Amino acid sequence: MSFIDSLRVAIDSLSAHLLRTVLAMLGLIIGVGAVITLLAVGRGSQDDVQRNIRSLGVNLLTVRPGAPSTGGIRAAAGSRPTLTYEDAQAIAAPGGVDNVGAVSVEQNIGIQIVVPGGSNFATQAIGTDEFYSIVRNTPLASGEFFYEDHLRTNAMVVVLGSNIAQTLFGSLDAPIGQQVRLSLGRTGATFTVIGVMSSRGGTALGNLDDRVLVPITTMSRTLVRFRAPTGIFVSTINVQTTHPDTMPLVAESIGALLRERHKVTEDDFQVQSQQDAMEAAAGVARTQSVLLGSIAGISLVVGGIGIMNTMLVSVTERTREIGIRRAVGARQRDILMQFLVEAILVCCVGGLLGAATGIGLSMAVNGREILGQTMHARLTPDAVILSLLVSIGIGIFFGFYPAARAARLRPIEALRYE
Amino acid sequence: MNCKTIIRVRDLTKSYRLGDETVYALAGVSLDVAEGEFVAIMGASGSGKSTLMNILGCLDRPSSGVYELDGVDVSSMADDDLSTVRNQKLGFVFQSYNLLPRMRAVEQVMVPLIYSNALDREARAIEALTRVGLESRIHHRPTEMSGGQQQRVAIARALVTNPSVLLADEPTGNLDSRVSEEILALLQRLNEEFGVTIMMVTHESDIAECATRTVQIGDGRVVGDHPVEARRRARHEVAVAPPRASADATSSVGTITAAAPAAGSV
Incomplete structure (x- = not known):
């Protein structure tokens, strides 16, 4: 069975259950959208911080009391x-x-x-x-x-x-x-x-x-x-x-x-350049956006579980179809491929829709005042590419178990399934 | 007709463990089937005939014994190889048709060809549908066809890979007697004119009489095996009565005869 055949079967089966497919995708769409938006907003606020620090003065060296420390951040405040x-x-x-x-x-x-x-x-x-x-x-x-x-x-x-x-x-x-x-x-x-x-x-x-x-x-x-x-x-x-x-x-x-x-x-003092302060602040902002991104990443995992659930239902519902395909000559790996391709396809489409949502949301938020703060969002291609790759990964990871279950079904039992 | 042995079975057993007990569904079956035979397998329910058919169909493995299909021992083959055997040497016709939902007839028949990576799938599927007299129903879906038509799609799907053996498990079980006769007539013609070897499970002696040989299974053993003395012709002419069905029946007969020289045999 060629990849094109698997793809065709997957498209047929997904379009036959359009509502279910869209619902399965929804978690992923929201997850990918959230990751992209939050990363963009994170990058935007990183830019803001840098702009602020730069505006505090140029070519500035700051001398503070206390022993110097690495990384530009003092370990303890309240130095003598x-x-x-x-x-x-x-x-x-x-x-x-x-x-x-x-x-x-x-x-x-x-x-x-x-x-x-x-x-x-x-x-x-x-x-x-x-x-x-x-x-x-x-x-x-x-x-x-x-x-x-x-x-x-x-x-x-x-x-x-x-x-x-x-x-x-x-x-x-x-x-x-x-x-x-x-x-x-x-x-x-x-x-x-x-x-x-x-x-x-x-x-x-x-x-x-x-x-x-x-x-x-x-x-x-x-x-x-x-x-x-x-x-x-x-x-x-x-x-x-x-x-x-x-x-x-x-x-x-x-x-x-x-x-x-x-x-x-x-x-008993430390001299910090504006550059150091900028790096330190950017580091904080980066940590913040990674944190936000990870929280959004959790929704990706939840989305993946949703897809696994839908795939398991689909496998159970199509047990007889699996039996028929096995009877006419499908090997285990053909069945595995069919369901895996289906899961990956759902995730790809969900990922693309999610990316579109994220890009749209980032552009909508950019420059707008929310809760008294002007939001800045900067979209970067790496965030979009990363989320798309992650969705494909989710498809493979969460699609594998249902697909393997489908492939392991014994032909006679699958054929007898009502 | 040549006498090449296509199925050779020796001391085939199939046992299940039920608690501490070992239950034998097949308790040593030996059977030879020559190419071109039309064998009816008969027996009460629970006699083991379905188990035998599953093993003959490479859907299940025997517990012990030898099963050679077309000269190849398939009783201990790996799962992938069994899939290939099912794909290339066997064709299945089930009581409940077992068509895939939503698919058009021509796509149904193309499914086995997908797994053998055949190239001229559509042409071969249309040819097989023509052989069973469904050339006018190529783009119909299961829900748009009668039971008899669906079963003929299933027969086309079983034939499309030119298998060595066609396995039919109560192929007329879900059909009324008029349509049953049509299906039986089709199987008889496939057997006679194309030389397709057919193994058919049935529990009606009336239907078994359309075969060339009957094998009786009882308690997991062969309890009777004899040729059909006076072979009955399936009365497909009966179907000529209503006008619409008559068109169907005659066209199917006509096509089979017409297609015979071109299609060749197994």
């Missing part, structure tokens, strides 16, 4: 503070490190922001310096940013994130010149709003629109009220390099300078 505002100033100072552009520090603390009217908001305050807006690539929506003077004089000024401005004052312009109170536990002070940052939207690192910015020196003096002998602790020093190619060199020089300043031989 070692970096100071003075370290940052030393890096930026002429003769400190070559090929360095702007250098900016960040220190996050949780605070409560209170407006005289009475409304208040719990959020994060970022203690930073006058270079933040350059390094973070974030322009102002209104007002002005810190000056060097503000830092030197511990000025009681604050720059609000766009969300905070909107929530507390109703617009991005209204807060300028207004007074707000920032409190941290029992301490607190009144600040004058001098600027509002433009909106950035949510990023992989949290929503910066919800933050408020205060000079790092002011934060240390009026809110944290602690100053170590070595200087003002910061959680991050962002260093902009003059050119992407100089990044490894600059990272090296920063390392040497900080080791000297901290008087250590083992690094």
Whole structure:
């Protein structure tokens, strides 16, 4: 029996039970569709993350306290503070490190922001310096940013994130010149709003629109009220390099300078490039999409079981046909082939329909806002090809048992089957 | 007619284990059938005649004994080889026709040819359908045909591979007497004019008289074996009565005679 004959028999038998065939395929259609859509959405969000990180600043090196670790992800948070505002100033100072552009520090603390009217908001305050807006690539929506003077004089000024401005004052312009109170536990002070940052939207690192910015020196003096002998602790020093190619060199020089300043031989800080952060974030996104894909993959397995079930019913129903075919000369392998081809055909058609569903769904979802988040889906041919191959595999795997059962039927018993 | 032995059976047994007991469905059957014979196998139900037919048809294996078909020992053949024997040397006609559902007559007859990878399937199927007088029903499906027509499709399917032996298991069991006579007449003509060797199971002596020899089976043994003294001609002429059936019957007779020189024998 040739393959063409098997195919013809399979098509005849499947079209004779069209509804059953479609129902058997349904699980697979949904499974393949889901896998393709989720992989596309996963890829899309991976792109989003990368775009976000890139938008946070270019040619950026990030220095954080704590021993370095492999893979770009720190094993533990809450490393002992070692970096100071003075370290940052030393890096930026002429003769400190070559090929360095702007250098900016960040220190996050949780605070409560209170407006005289009475409304208040719990959020994060970022203690930073006058270079933040350059390094973070974030322009102002209104007002002005810190000056060097503000830092030197511990000025009681604050720059609000766009969300905070909107929530507390109703617009991005209204807060300028207004007074707000920032409190941290029992301490607190009144600040004058001098600027509002433009909106950035949510990023992989949290929503910066919800933050408020205060000079790092002011934060240390009026809110944290602690100053170590070595200087003002910061959680991050962002260093902009003059050119992407100089990044490894600059990272090296920063390392040497900080080791000297901290008087250590083992690094008590780590220097991460934007590239590292991107890879780490992309890794997280990839893990996420693999996870989603695997969940969708479960539906593929369920679809396969559906097909096996239908094939078993079909074999039982056609026991007599099997007997007749065996009587007129079909060998076991002919029967095996007939039912296997049938299962694979169902899976191929189901896989193709599923791929069409997945592609359609991905295109429908792309760029649309769902639950307040703009979805991005990027279809890649490998996901489509992979799901098609997997469906054929499912056809072979789940079709084999029913087909083998059909082939093993004894001719006389099959002929006698009512 | 030549006297070549086509079926040679010696001490054939078939036993089943039923609990601790061994039950013999066949308790030592020996039988020779020459090419061109038309043998009716008779016996009460439970006598073992169906078991014998299943073994002769290579659908089942004997527990012991020898079965040579066309000079080849088939009693210990592998499953795949038995399939090939069924395909090439045997043709089956069942009481319940056993056609495949939904298929057109010509496709039904082509099924055995699929498994022998024959090339000119459609032409050979049409030729076989013509031989049984169904050239006007080639594209009909089982549901569109009478019982007699369906049985003739089954006979065409059995003949299409030019088998050495045609095995018919109560081929008229589901048919009324008029159509039964038609089918018997067809089998007689196939036997006489094309030299097809036929083994037919029946429990009606009336039908057995259309054969050239009857073999009686009882309790798993051959209890009687004799030629038919006065062979009865199946009365297919009876079928001439209603006008439509008469057209059918005469056309079938005419075709067989006309096709005889061209088709050749087994």
